[in-house]
Amino acid sequence: MLYGATVTPLLVAYGIGSLLVLLWMAARLRQTPDNLPLWAMTGLVGCWALAFPLGLAADHNTVILGIPPAVSRLVQYGVLLLGVNCLISFFLFSALPAKQAWRRTWLFLVPLAVAVTILTVTTTLIPDGVRTKEYTVTSVAAFWITADVYMAFGFAATGIWALRFARTAHRRLALGLRIASVGLAGIVIADCFFVPAIVIRWNGGDAAPSLDGSAETTLGFYGAVLFLLPGIVLCLIGVTFPAAMTQLAAFRVWRHHLRSYQRLGPLWTHLNARFPEDALHRVPGVGGVHRRYYRRVIECRDGLVRISPYLDGDEELAVALKTALRTDHEQASQQAVPVAIPERDGLDADVEQLISLSEALRVAR
Structure with a gap:
């Protein structure tokens, strides 16, 4: 995305957290290997965990395991887009019968294949020595526009399916899904800001400092601040809301039992x-x-x-x-x-x- 990487400690925490969650979900899969929504969510976390070191290497323009920064960026966004599809599949398998969910999952692979193909072609066209965030270069700009357009498409589809799933979910889960869908809408709006922002930079528009200190347009910067960051926060709140409420209810029961035990x-x-x-x-x-x-x-x-x-x-x-x-x-x-x-x-x-x-x-x- 246009906003790039934030501060390094946050990225490190993100990478470590993704690996820990991936190990935890893998342990759950061993207990319930037939749980298709859990498989989809595990795929999402796995994609995030794999994208982390590659994105870090591309941001610092360094070679990792013999992989040049441009290829690292390509693989990073390839798995990120695949992760978006896994998120869509999670809601599909949660809301639909297995056969119907599988059919829609395969259909969503078509735009993913188109997007990954465009990313691959634009990566091969990037001149040697050009950084992966040099938006004034046509191939780089096309790469980021493709990634942001697909992200907007994927998160919009996820938000729609989250709202559909909320109609049949119990009250606590339904509220969490609706909060998450608002956050997803914010992420989609932010992506829609990033696309014209990249076009402005490609045309040589004035640059302004972004969240990571690189040169972006003012439009992209405010899109990230006003929509992306609140959208991510709301999405995380919505996803964790049902579990948090369950834990809160469990704590209340625990406290009640402890007080009764003492009395x-x-x-x-x-x-x-x-x-x-x-x-x-x-x-x-x-x-x-x-x-x-x-x-x-x-x-x-x-x-x-x-x-x-x-x-x-x-x-x-x-x-x-x-x-x-x-x-x-x-x-x-x-x-x-x-x-x-x-x-x-x-x-x-x-x-x-x-x-x-x-x-x-x-x-x-």
Whole structure:
């Protein structure tokens, strides 16, 4: 794209992040090898990871593994355009039956082949010694115009399919897809800015500093600042929104279980001291906040069942429980009686009753 590379630390972080995500997705593919959308997304990340060192070499006009900068730029954008197709395929396989998605995927390969062919021809026409961002050279300008036009086409198609997929997705995913589609629209608009900007530079128009410090047109610079960067941010927010909301919901459940586990402490401490043989911690492999929470709830309820025949019904429950736990009882064959039974069904209602008893037990004399 016209905006080129940003600061080197950001590029390094991008490259490392792409490799880490690629390894993570490859591990997921081993678990679900038939997941076609995951294959498409893995292809996208793989293309990004491969394009990173090639783009870095082309930006610095250096030879890497014997590959000249112009060829590095060609391969970089070849895999980037292929990555755009992988992104399109991700939404196709997510929104359509497999046969129909495969058919449309093959159709999208036709404009990709045309674009890559043009990039290859223009690369061979670049004179020796000319940098890959010398937009005043016709072959270089044609290379970048082709790349930007295809990027605009690919991201526009992705945005359209993201909106179509959002119609049938659940609420959280649908909102994320709509946010991502707005970001994709911003990227498309930015690409549309870059094309006339390249034409202006090709015609010898006035240059202005770009994001990476090279000479670009003012039109291309503002296109990147006003549309490209916000578009990328919105696209990333949209893509990560469903997972982030899921993690937030999981954290809320984790926090609720941790607080309930702590509030059940007084009740569990008394019952565990009286009936230590019922402790589930003797079972190997039981750990984590959620498991400790469920274990404590079960142990509290089991302890109440065992002590319930000896509770004095004339006393307050917390006081009667303390008295019964301090008193030695013969193991008579008495029937258990209901203790701290909630008015409604469900584990949460049961835990609320146990917490109320636990807090009453803490202050009872």
